[in-house]
Amino acid sequence: MRSTESAQNVKPFATLRTPAGPVPAEAPAWNPQRGSAMPFHRYLPAHARVPLPPVDTLPGGRQWPARRVDRAPLWVPVDLRDGNQALAEPMDPARKRRMFDLFLAMGFKEIEVGYPSASRTDFDFVRHLATTPGAVPEDVTVVVFTAARADLIERTFASVEGLPRVVVHLYTATAPVWRDLVLGRDRAQVRELVTAAAERMARLAGDRPGLRFQFSPEVFNLTEPDYVLELCDGLTELWDASPDRPVIHNLPATVEIATPNVYADQIEYLHRHLARREAVILSVHPHNDRGTGIACAELALLAGAQRVEGCLFGNGERTGNVDLATLALNLHTQGVDPMVDFSDIDEIRRTVEHCNRLPVPERHPYVGDLVHTAFSGTHQDAIKKGLAHHAATAARLGVPERQAPWDVPYLPIDPADLGRDYEAVIRVNSQSGKGGIAYLLQTGHGLELPRRLQIEFSRVVQESTDDSGREVTADELYGLFAATYLDAAPRRELVNWRTGQGDERGQGDGRAQGDGRHWASLVIGGAVHRGEGNGPLAAVTAALGAAGHAVDILHFTEHAVRTGPDSDAVAYVEARVDGQVVWGAGRDASVLDAGIRAVLSAVGRAGVAPAGPAPTGPAVEVGQDGAMTDDTSLPGRSRAVADALAAAGLPGEIRVLPDSARTAAEAAAALGCEVGAIANSLVFICDGAPLLVMTSGAHRVDTDHLAHALGTGPITRATAAQVREATGQAIGGVAPVGHPAPLRTVVDTALAAHELLWAAAGHPHTVVPMTYKELLALTGGTPSTVAPPQG
Numbered sequence: 198m199r200s201t202e203s204a205q206n207v208k209p210f211a212t213l214r215t216p217a218g219p220v221p222a223e224a225p226a227w228n229p230q231r232g233s234a235m236p237f238h239r240y241l242p243a244h245a246r247v248p249l250p251p252v253d254t255l256p257g258g259r260q261w262p263a264r265r266v267d268r269a270p271l272w273v274p275v276d277l278r279d280g281n282q283a284l285a286e287p288m289d290p291a292r293k294r295r296m297f298d299l300f301l302a303m304g305f306k307e308i309e310v311g312y313p314s315a316s317r318t319d320f321d322f323v324r325h326l327a328t329t330p331g332a333v334p335e336d337v338t339v340v341v342f343t344a345a346r347a348d349l350i351e352r353t354f355a356s357v358e359g360l361p362r363v364v365v366h367l368y369t370a371t372a373p374v375w376r377d378l379v380l381g382r383d384r385a386q387v388r389e390l391v392t393a394a395a396e397r398m399a400r401l402a403g404d405r406p407g408l409r410f411q412f413s414p415e416v417f418n419l420t421e422p423d424y425v426l427e428l429c430d431g432l433t434e435l436w437d438a439s440p441d442r443p444v445i446h447n448l449p450a451t452v453e454i455a456t457p458n459v460y461a462d463q464i465e466y467l468h469r470h471l472a473r474r475e476a477v478i479l480s481v482h483p484h485n486d487r488g489t490g491i492a493c494a495e496l497a498l499l500a501g502a503q504r505v506e507g508c509l510f511g512n513g514e515r516t517g518n519v520d521l522a523t524l525a526l527n528l529h530t531q532g533v534d535p536m537v538d539f540s541d542i543d544e545i546r547r548t549v550e551h552c553n554r555l556p557v558p559e560r561h562p563y564v565g566d567l568v569h570t571a572f573s574g575t576h577q578d579a580i581k582k583g584l585a586h587h588a589a590t591a592a593r594l595g596v597p598e599r600q601a602p603w604d605v606p607y608l609p610i611d612p613a614d615l616g617r618d619y620e621a622v623i624r625v626n627s628q629s630g631k632g633g634i635a636y637l638l639q640t641g642h643g644l645e646l647p648r649r650l651q652i653e654f655s656r657v658v659q660e661s662t663d664d665s666g667r668e669v670t671a672d673e674l675y676g677l678f679a680a681t682y683l684d685a686a687p688r689r690e691l692v693n694w695r696t697g698q699g700d701e702r703g704q705g706d707g708r709a710q711g712d713g714r715h716w717a718s719l720v721i722g723g724a725v726h727r728g729e730g731n732g733p734l735a736a737v738t739a740a741l742g743a744a745g746h747a748v749d750i751l752h753f754t755e756h757a758v759r760t761g762p763d764s765d766a767v768a769y770v771e772a773r774v775d776g777q778v779v780w781g782a783g784r785d786a787s788v789l790d791a792g793i794r795a796v797l798s799a800v801g802r803a804g805v806a807p808a809g810p811a812p813t814g815p816a817v818e819v820g821q822d823g824a825m826t827d828d829t830s831l832p833g834r835s836r837a838v839a840d841a842l843a844a845a846g847l848p849g850e851i852r853v854l855p856d857s858a859r860t861a862a863e864a865a866a867a868l869g870c871e872v873g874a875i876a877n878s879l880v881f882i883c884d885g886a887p888l889l890v891m892t893s894g895a896h897r898v899d900t901d902h903l904a905h906a907l908g909t910g911p912i913t914r915a916t917a918a919q920v921r922e923a924t925g926q927a928i929g930g931v932a933p934v935g936h937p938a939p940l941r942t943v944v945d946t947a948l949a950a951h952e953l954l955w956a957a958a959g960h961p962h963t964v965v966p967m968t969y970k971e972l973l974a975l976t977g978g979t980p981s982t983v984a985p986p987q988g
């Protein structure tokens with residue numbers, strides 16, 4: 198294109214000739230298709246190319262349509278010959294052997310191994326099988342292929358010397374066009390060619406046991422039926438076939454030319470007319486030019502065929518030979534034993550791809566990467582329900598799921614039968630719905646979302662996949678779920694919670710006391726909100742009510758993520774928060790905390806900030822017992838404090854403040870609490886040793902008063918170096934714990950007046966909440982006044 202403008206003027210798909218002919222006069226009004234410019238007139242239909250057998254006039258008429266396939270035919274893989282001759286790079290000996298061994302492992306009993314007169318590789322491979330002890334098991338027959346030429350036949354027989362069970366397979370094209378154009382012989386002359394070759398084969402075979410004959414009238418499907426009969430019956434007689442030493446007549450659709458019913462008629466005609474029928478194995482060899490190779494083979498079995506030649510996954514000339522894997526698995530899914538094994542179809546595919554150096558397409562029946570996968574929402578929904586029903590049926594019958602009858606919508610076969618797992622069954626993209634999403638979260642992450650939450654979350658996923666245009670994995674879905682629900686609690690404002698029974702001062706030891714009422718205490722932005730109820734969640738919603746949010750729980754479920762005692766719990770809450778109905782979810786090692794997190798998640802998702810100062814920047818809360826943890830982002834000294842808190846079994850979250858909290862006033866401002874609730878960690882030297890004084894931010898330490906109260910010698914302020922040496926922390930960030938060695942500590946009794954205290958946590962930007970009681974327990978400190986009473 199020279200310019201954008203000219204590009205815009207070009208008709209799209211200008212190389213196509215959109216049909217513009219007349220609408221046929223007889224076409225119904227609902228079909229507006231027009232006559233095309235395709236040169237279809239150049240081709241003749243099958244019935245004009247070959248006389249079709251008069252099957253419908255036979256006694257009883259055509260029989261194949263009413264029959265059923267109830268057993269597997271003798272399968273004969275021809276990959277090492279027909280498949281091999283279609284490869285750009287024919288198989289080397291190692292590849293041939295690998296494929297041969299694959300066939301043995303799968304249970305094939307008759308295997309065409311090559312065209313030994315065609316190449317040294319093929320000849321040597323047959324010799325290799327003949328001379329390698331154990332290469333061909335006792336119940337396996339190899340087939341070798343030859344044209345009707347004396348030199349080729351001689352060499353073929355030379356190749357099979359020493360093989361105990363062998364079929365020599367003779368072929369000659371018999372259809373009029375081949376007779377005329379390729380062989381330059383008429384019917385009688387072709388018959389002579391075939392007869393001469395067959396006689397030679399009989400002579401070379403002599404009375405050798407274990408050697409049998411096969412004949413293929415190549416392009417059978419374009420050959421006159423009476424001529425095929427003449428040739429086949431002639432060979433049956435010439436080779437003196439008997440039920441003990443049957444001849445194989447193999448009737449190829451060398452190039453597909455007609456609908457499969459035509460092939461079925463041709464096979465039924467031969468089946469019902471062949472002489473010494475009990476001495477004949479009727480074999481078929483469909484190719485796939487019209488894409489109906491499978492249908493041809495299946496209808497041929499209905500019509501009397503007993504043996505099928507084909508290739509694994511359909512390799513072969515042009516569009517390939519019929520695919521034996523599909524044929525066998527089609528039987529399997531009809532409840533018929535395929536008599537070959539596909540229990541690790543991916544290993545089979547890998548081997549075939551290696552040997553053929555050709556990929557198997559993603560949509561190939563049974564084996565393609567995408568064939569046990571559903572992207573679309575309604576299919577996923579049906580599969581999910583079907584799999585759940587399947588599990589329930591297996592449980593009801595008391596059998597493993599792999600043994601239970603299979604009837605799952607959209608999955609014609611249990612992928613497990615083929616060695617596939619269920620991972621790839623459901624994949625999520627913009628075409629997917631709640632069922633598939635819920636399935637992936639369930640199988641990948643153990644989440645069992647309630648139905649209405651599935652619906653809500655599927656919209657979140659839809660938005661994401663619409664934006665990206667991409668598939669999302671189970672892990673990505675979990676990430677999205679976590680970001681949407683699990684992380685939705687108002688983390689910046691909510692600092693801590695506690696719940697318990699009985700006396701709140703029991704501090705949530707979980708033991709039932711008193712009247713069995715529960716209490717909850719939420720610390721939001723420095724303010725404490727309490728609530729009571731007849732259960733922990735009721736207490737939490739009451740506490741939220743105290744914080745100014747009307748929270749009504751409409752639906753609550755929770756479950757363990759995995760089985761086992763160390764499993765996390767996940768809770769889902771549908772709640773009305775200040776008039777808005779929202780879902781929330783929480784996950785925690787504690788069942789109780791998972792529920793609380795779920796309630797808080799709903800509050801967070803309702804977009805209402807609990808009362809307290811507006812967040813001034815990112816904050817990370819750390820702690821145990823209902824704390825949200827992200828301690829990797831803590832300064833190193835604060836992590837030591839977090840460890841010390843954890844070791845003391847203290848609930849508490851280290852919070853990172855955006856600005857320095859070096860002074861009590863700064864910290865109180867950042868936290869929205871009273872300055873008196875700030876527990877300053879001040880270091881002094883007393884009797885030659887450091888003394889830590891946890892002092893209320895409301896006043897200063899009077900060292901004389903303190904020395905007097907403690908009955909010690911003089912107390913002096915420590916230098917910055919002494920502070921660092923004693924605490925390992927810098928002035929402004931000294932914490933009550935986390936020091937290189939325990940410090941003698943005094944706790945200012947003025948702090949007891951405050952519900953919740955805040956102490957520095959090892960760094961000027963970090964603080965940690967605790968009660969007065971906890972501070973005493975944590976430090977092992979001595980309660981004392983630190984200044985004379987005021988006023």
Ligand SMILES: CC(=O)SCCNC(=O)CCNC(=O)[C@H](O)C(C)(C)COP(=O)(O)OP(=O)(O)OC[C@H]1O[C@@H](n2cnc3c(N)ncnc32)[C@H](O)[C@@H]1OP(=O)(O)O
Nearest residue numbers: 279282312314315316344345346368369370379380415451
């Ligand atoms: C449908 C099928 O799959 S048929 C199997 C096809 N497979 C192969 O061809 C793979 C292996 N083939 C080969 O390596 C070679 O063709 C060989 C070695 C067998 C023979 O090679 P060449 O002697 O060079 O012959 P070429 O490959 O040109 O074959 C054509 C000749 O075979 C004749 N021919 C074809 N089919 C047959 C047959 N079934 N019986 C006897 N002669 C035949 C043709 O009439 C032609 O003869 P012409 O040269 O006198 O006209």
Ligand SMILES: CC(C)C(=O)C(=O)O
Nearest residue numbers: 368413415416449451
């Ligand atoms: C069986 C032989 C002749 C063959 O491969 C075919 O006709 O396709």
Ligand SMILES: [Mg+2]
Nearest residue numbers: 279451482518
């Ligand atoms: Mg073929």
